[in-house]
Amino acid sequence: MADRRTHRLRLWTSAVTVGVILLAVLLVPPLVQLDEQAVDLSRKLLPPSWDHPFGTDDLGRDLLLRCVYGLRISLLVGLVAALVATVVGTAVGAAAGALGGWTDRCLMRLVDAFSSVPHLLLGIFVVALFRPGVWPVIASVAVTHWLSTARIVRSEVLSLRTRPFVDAAVSGGASRWRVTVRHLLPAVLPQAGLAAVLMIPHAMWHESALSFLGLGLPSHQASLGNLVQNARSSLLAGDWWPTLFPGLLLIVPTLAIAGLAGVWRDRLNPRRRSELML
Amino acid sequence: MLELDTVTAGYERRAPVFRGASLTVAPGESVGLLGPSGCGKSTLARVAALLHRPDAGRLVLDGTEVRAWRHRAPRELRTAVGVVFQQPRTAADPRLTLAEIIAEPLRATGRRAEADSRVAELAPAVGLTADLLTRRPHEVSDGQLQRACLARALTLSPRWLICDEMTAMLDASTTAALVAAVETYRAETGAGLLAVGHDRVLLNRWCDRTVEWKDCLPPKETR
């Protein structure tokens, strides 16, 4: 079946790409004892070569090394922010869905209020409150990204809450807390997990946008957004490599993670069960 | 006594599904509630199981008037009534094994220690074998799953049992087996039964008396 073959190809390409990226960001910095900040003005703006596969930047720093460090920071920000946003979103969504009534109304109006402000604006507002650093950026991403998870979880919980198995649990003496923790949350966790994975690239883009605007991480620190920002001037001079490689490193993980998440979503599909029709 | 007194219930305040239903089940008695689908029999069953707050009317359970519903109802009152629903597929948490489904009421009420022995006791009573108990709902047939749902309703030894179209999806042999299991339990414990359904032949055979929901007008029994 051709369908199954493309499916498998997608799974493997995505998995291998994500694997390589993870290995690179985890192993390269501790193993390769090179300083990504080492300035060598004699070798500035060299095009890609064997010595410098990604070329060098306007201060003569090796771009491959800086890209790996940049990806490391961006991934870290993406992962932590997605995790925080998912935990907050799931908690708020589950509380709104399971408790209903006034709690639900208040929480969802809060979500609406947050959604009504443009995300980037809200993000900029948060980072502006603190000194530049990793944590304000993470907070900024988390604040703007928990909303969709809260909505997804709430709607799932609402639809589950009317199922007879919840009635049966209530009749069996289960408290509201127990129904939520034992029957409702486990049912929505796969969905929330999927949303979290899909959020990682989104958070990376958000971080890059902030850094590109000069509001994210300190500009000497190698993050993907800072790399693109620093390369802007050289791009006008016709040097393409300082922009291309960080840009690619933003796009490739996004596609790979989306591929993995797609496979996961197919797995979640309850229709798989009906293959037997018994 | 399980007394439903002029109960009006529904899902929208302005348009209740039925008005003024009255029905009494004595201890140890089995009452069949007969009627066409779509008239609110299931809603009445949910009211009787403390799962749905009626718009008006009273439910009196063994002399105590029920004033709070669902989670808010006192646990002793809620667990005094066991319920079995029509569709086992939607009435069982798809992530739990059959043994966990049956033991869940004990775990939910903090009596985890008794779970294993109670499951071992109930499984043969409803005709479930040990290998089925480790499976999840999607790995068993409708009939087997409904057996587990009946066992769950019996786990806390309720004084009242409400079977809402329990056998509508099942074949003749499984129907007879489940009814036999309910009757064995009632003979041992003296529990009362409210069986809701549309199969006149079945309810006449099963219950001491049947009450009709004619032309979508609920029963109005007076005592």
Added chain:
Amino acid sequence: MNAADPTVLRALAAVTAERAEDAVLSVRDLTVRFRLRGGRSVAAVSDAAFDLGAGECLALVGESGCGKSVLASALLGLLPGNAETSGTALLEGEAGAGPTDLLAADEKTLARTVRGRRVGLVPQSPAGHLTPVRTVRSQLEETVRALTGTPRRARRKAAEDAAERAAFPAGHLDRYPHELSGGLAQRAATALALIGDARLLLADEPTTGLDRELVDRTVDELRRHVDEGRGLLLITHDLAAAARIADRVAVMYAGRIVETAPAHRFFGPAGPRHPYARGLLDALPDRAFTPIPGMPPELSALPEGCAFAPRCPLATDLCATRPEPHAGVACHHPEHPRA
């Protein structure tokens, strides 16, 4: 009369051969296996064989999970990818054309010439079968266009005719499915099934969840279509519905048809001959109301011999070998008709 008598057997064989010749549907050795991960396989249907004539209703009865619905899906080519089918299911050809083997036909043939046109499906849950966002009329007209290619002007009339044939009131044609009662939704679904004027109707549990009165009305209407000369394969676990309209009854147990009998004998005083079929009837609330002990075996781990033996009161050592169908009964100890 002794069923094992060679002359009787010959006569029976002749009857079956004749049946097969003018049958709308003739099924032989239909077997369906599902391959599962880990090399296991599920024997959902094994060696099913039956004939269905024009103007005849055959009820296929059995417990849920015995393979009835899988058989219906196999006939329509609607099984999932991990299913393997073998055997033949010959569907009578149109106007002199040869029969079509439903199990060998490719998806294109099934989609363009069989489903809806030569086999009409009356679904299990009409509410789920109808599109919720469109009126009954627009769904009927669409099906008329897709199946018969009627010109635009005539479609309205054709849709109304189809509704009338299924006794669907014309005044309700502009309603949406959720505005219909269960009975009317079932009629709307039947009207859709009848548009292609198929000679064979396949009804898969058409009465599940309906109340008794509605069951009676639904099956009576199906019977009316049979009396117009269609063949009806009624798949159901509702013995009362089967007793009401079937001409013949086939009992399925653990994927095998264990008995085929005329309905009047099956439900009449003589009764069925297979112990499982007897047990099934005895479980009815208007009969003994006693269940058959035990539960059906797993379709993934069927015993070598008779699948019913572990639950059978008559089982002997002989039952360790599989009984071949013999005069309509697959049993080593068929019971003699009750007096």
